[in-house]
Amino acid sequence: xxxxxxxxxxxxxxxxxxxxxxxxxxxxxxxxxxxxxxxxxxxxxxxxxxxxxxxxxxxxxxxxxxxxxxxxxxxxxxxx
Amino acid sequence: xxxxxxxxxxxxxxxxxxxxxxxxxxxxxxxxxxxxxxxxxxxxxxxxxxxxxxxxxxxxxxxxxxxxxxxxxxxxxxxxxxxxxxxxxxxxxxxxxxxxxxxxxxxxxxxxxxxxxxxxxxxxxxxxxxxxxxxxxxxxxxxxxxxxxxxxxxxxxx
Numbered sequence: 516x517x518x519x520x521x522x523x524x525x526x527x528x529x530x531x532x533x534x535x536x537x538x539x540x541x542x543x544x545x546x547x548x549x550x551x552x553x554x555x556x557x558x559x560x561x562x563x564x565x566x567x568x569x570x571x572x573x574x575x576x577x578x579x580x581x582x583x584x585x586x587x588x589x590x591x592x593x594x595x
Numbered sequence: 596x597x598x599x600x601x602x603x604x605x606x607x608x609x610x611x612x613x614x615x616x617x618x619x620x621x622x623x624x625x626x627x628x629x630x631x632x633x634x635x636x637x638x639x640x641x642x643x644x645x646x647x648x649x650x651x652x653x654x655x656x657x658x659x660x661x662x663x664x665x666x667x668x669x670x671x672x673x674x675x676x677x678x679x680x681x682x683x684x685x686x687x688x689x690x691x692x693x694x695x696x697x698x699x700x701x702x703x704x705x706x707x708x709x710x711x712x713x714x715x716x717x718x719x720x721x722x723x724x725x726x727x728x729x730x731x732x733x734x735x736x737x738x739x740x741x742x743x744x745x746x747x748x749x750x751x752x753x
Binding site for chain 2: 522524525526529568571572573587589590591592593594595
């Protein structure tokens with residue numbers, strides 16, 4: 516199974532109880548991986564309110580994932 | 596060189612301003628976002644900012660590039676802090692130099708608005724009563740509702 520490097524920010528880190536992990540997954544897309552994480556950790560935010568970055572670039576939810584990809588799910592930002 | 600900076604210590608604002616001086620610029624506009632002592636009626640002791648740094652830097656630079664293309668400006672620079680900031684500290688600084696004032700004002704406004712919408716930086720407010728909360732999270736957790744810029748309370752706007 517592919518290994519995905521995940522980093523969690525803001526409330527996602529609090530809810531998951533970690534800032535980063537390497538995860539083995541069969542999820543083939545960013546959307547499928549987020550669904551998997553919502554089931555495992557109970558993230559409240561639906562994907563419609565999130566964005567996703569793969570290898571530090573914003574990507575669409577149907578982005579295919581490959582072994583070694585670095586994925587960050589981006590909750591609503593609050594800088595400034 | 597990137598003109599969007601993420602800085603984890605107190606920054607020297609005068610050097611930012613100095614770096615934007617150009618003989619062709621006749622107007623300079625800057626914006627500073629400060630840590631305010633209240634939010635939503637609660638006393639704030641400080642704010643912690645966390646960034647997804649590689650994407651925050653590239654998205655911030657993209658905003659400055661767009662600003663250069665959209666407005667008749669000479670140059671611009673923006674800085675966002677990370678780490679724990681106390682009341683009165685500068686969380687964000689934007690400077691724009693332009694031949695004329697109108698473009699400088701409008702470009703400066705554009706940069707802060709886009710930073711708040713798009714750059715992956717999050718703030719966690721520390722309240723005097725000891726509570727610590729990610730801004731907007733308390734609403735997300737309860738209702739899945741994310742405030743947009745219009746229904747944000749005035750106190751949470753920079």
